[in-house]
Amino acid sequence: PTSISLESAIFLTRQLVLIPEEMEHASSVYCQICCEDKKVLTDEQGITVECGHLIPCSECRDYNIEKVLRCKNCCSTITGTWTEGCNTRCPRLEETAKVSALCAICSSHLRKEARCCRNSKPLTQCKKKIRSKTLVFVQDPSIIQNPTPKDRPCSHYTLCQHCKKAIVKGHRSSTACPECKLLVEEGKIKISQKRSRVRFCLDTGLNQYVPPSKFKREESSQEEETKETGTNNNKTEKPHRVGWRFGEYQRVPIDALLC
Known part of the structure; x- marks a missing residue:
């Protein structure tokens, strides 16, 4: 062959x-x-x-x-x-x-x-x-000691998402080695439900920041605007202090007489 x-x-x-x-x-x-x-x-x-x-x-x-x-x-x-x-x-x-x-x-x-x-x-x-x-x-990934992201045999293997000390088959964010899977089942390792903005890139083999989608950014900005508007509406408007003024419409400040 x-x-x-x-x-x-x-x-x-x-x-x-x-x-x-x-x-x-x-x-x-x-x-x-x-x-x-x-x-x-x-x-x-x-x-x-x-x-x-x-x-x-x-x-x-x-x-x-x-x-x-x-x-x-x-x-x-x-x-x-x-x-x-x-x-x-x-x-x-x-x-x-x-x-x-x-x-x-x-x-x-x-x-x-x-x-x-x-x-x-x-x-x-x-x-x-x-x-x-x-x-x-x-x-065979089992013969690799102290593996790094560049030691992956192919795109169908990745580092354990928890210990980062073993290469296992799979390329999802939940991929874990047998030891870490056991710890997860026992509750000794907690899996965050919130999706991290740092994702593992299969092409480069490195962790990269992934910004939120445009739809989510627009939603968050609208929520912030709503909160700010609600806060401003709840504020009690204080009367404007005009100070000592004279004239028919009280437009001339009294300090003008001292000039």
């Missing part, structure tokens, strides 16, 4: 394995820690690597299926067929101009994503074939 390294600036290196047509399962995968090919073991319990450094990620594989499905060269090589667009205006007939939209296998430009025929029978059969002939391995 062919093992292709998938590099990323914010994730650890992943390995995309292409299984040859004559083989039913992958026999080996390149391990970036051992710097050599390692045997892949397939049994009823699942797929494992003999060195224990890599584990399969089905979510990464499914994401890669969509990419291979849009590459004419690789889709034809893996499945033996290529399905064109469903009509003359189908986006699948055109190549995307994005620099980042390149095939991870052959580095060629991908066809544009076509939602009009993505669930058609020919493409569904191609997906099934690609799924059976591809695997994506990521680094």
